[in-house]
Amino acid sequence: MSLQKIDIFDFTLQNGSYKRWLPLYFQAFGQPIGTAPVVLVNHALTGNSQVTGENGWWNALIGTEKTIDTDFYTIIAFNIPGNGFGGQAENLIQNYKDFTTKDIALLFWEGLQFLGIHRLFAVIGGSLGGGIAWEMGFLKPNHIENLIPVASDWKASDWLIANVLVQDKILNNSEKPVHDARLHAMLLYRTPQSFKAKFNRSKNENQELYQIESWLLHHGEKLESRFALESYKLMNHLLKTIGESTNCGQFIGFAKQTTANIHLIAVDSDYFFTADENRETYEILKRVNSNVSYHEIQSLHGHDAFLIEFEQLNAILKNTFTTQKIKLN
Missing domain, CATH: 1.10.1740.110 (Rna Polymerase Sigma Factor; Chain: A)
Structure with missing residues (x-):
């Protein structure tokens, strides 16, 4: 539950900048690492790794006997380097335009490798967190069982x-x-x-x-x-760098190659990552991949519905997470 740190050394960013050292902070919830299926939760723009428990921003989704059940799953949540969670001044980044979501995805995979985690039962994230989830899928198309971007998309729109x-x-x-x-x-x-x-x-x-x-x-x-x-x-x-290094042809190539079940979850009234963009993504994916589904949260509240409409989100996700519990029980 407490904030932990992984030291990443000798990391080269996509633009060629070299980082001798980057701290990667994270929290782990639920079952001990190595004993249960792993769910990675990626936070949104002003979010952090406190996804459940006291002040948990996704408590309605993650916890004991919740959809993502801490009595059954290992939940890992990294802080995007530079988000400053926990007051670490060392975690602030001045040269912010050097970084991309692909860099963050690479850092998250390095962090998981350090923890001895090589496969994920699921990676789920809302907004920016969903964009990072896509980038993680592009990097390792066969290491994620369920890719679940919520109120997000694989690329930044105009x-x-x-x-x-x-x-x-x-x-x-x-x-x-x-x-x-x-x-x-x-x-x-x-x-x-x-x-x-x-x-x-x-x-x-x-x-x-x-x-x-x-x-x-x-x-x-x-x-x-x-x-x-x-x-x-x-x-x-980081928002505008989502999918920056992936063109449509490469995206289709990923869709053909990946073994992940892709669960697209949009919000019908989203003004940020619009439902139209998600529907277009679904139309592209389903032509080449049968393991893709599309769901749409109905809400007055726009983009923030992924933090508000918990009943709908739980209903959409329930089958994915309860089926896995039934399989292993």
């Missing part, structure tokens, strides 16, 4: 790249960069319909601000208090 640029400009030019970038980002993570249902043009008690304004400002302040500027710059930049 829309996503455009929004990464806007975020980067805010982060490098605003007087309150983390706070202000978060305000803009929340407009991508939710939808107009979600805001209307929640606020409906109401004002707060003193009538000075609309409730939507208060809510956005609160989210800006909350992230500003817990997330370093360097971390936000890096995580935002």
Whole structure:
């Protein structure tokens, strides 16, 4: 449960930059390593390795007698280097544009190898975490039994790249960069319909601000208090590098080669990784791979539905994880 560290030495990034040393922090939950099927959980942009337990951000999905059952599985969650979780100043990265999601995927595989883990029952991640899951699959197409990207895609779309640029400009030019970038980002993570249902043009008690304004400002302040500027710059930049080194032909080649069951999970109202992009991915995959399924969460709430609509997500994932339990019991 406690935060642990793996020291990665002599690592060369995709752009040729050499890192003599990189710390890779992680947490392990559930069954001891080597005794049970392993599920790797990749966190999203402002997330971390605390996927279950106290302050666990995916407690509705992971835990005792939950869909991803800690009484049955070994759960590993790495922190993307540079996310600053746990207060390690050494884990902040200044040259953030040197890194790609493929670099992170390589680091995660190195970390797993260090732990003696060579195959994964599943790798699951939402948003940026799902993009890293895809990259891990591209690197080792026959080492993952179930590849489960949620509210994500195998490549960054033009829309996503455009929004990464806007975020980067805010982060490098605003007087309150983390706070202000978060305000803009929340407009991508939710939808107009979600805001209307929640606020409906109401004002707060003193009538000075609309409730939507208060809510956005609160989210800006909350992230500003817990997330370093360097971390936000890096995580935002990584989004646009998803699938950067993989063209459509190579993606089809991966689909033909992989032994993984690919479970695509989109959100019908997602403004970040749109359902249209996921449907297109599914159409490409199913032509060459019979082990692919497509599921769509129905929600007013947009991209953040993968952190909100737990009943739907559990229902989608239940068969994959309970079938494995039945097999081994």
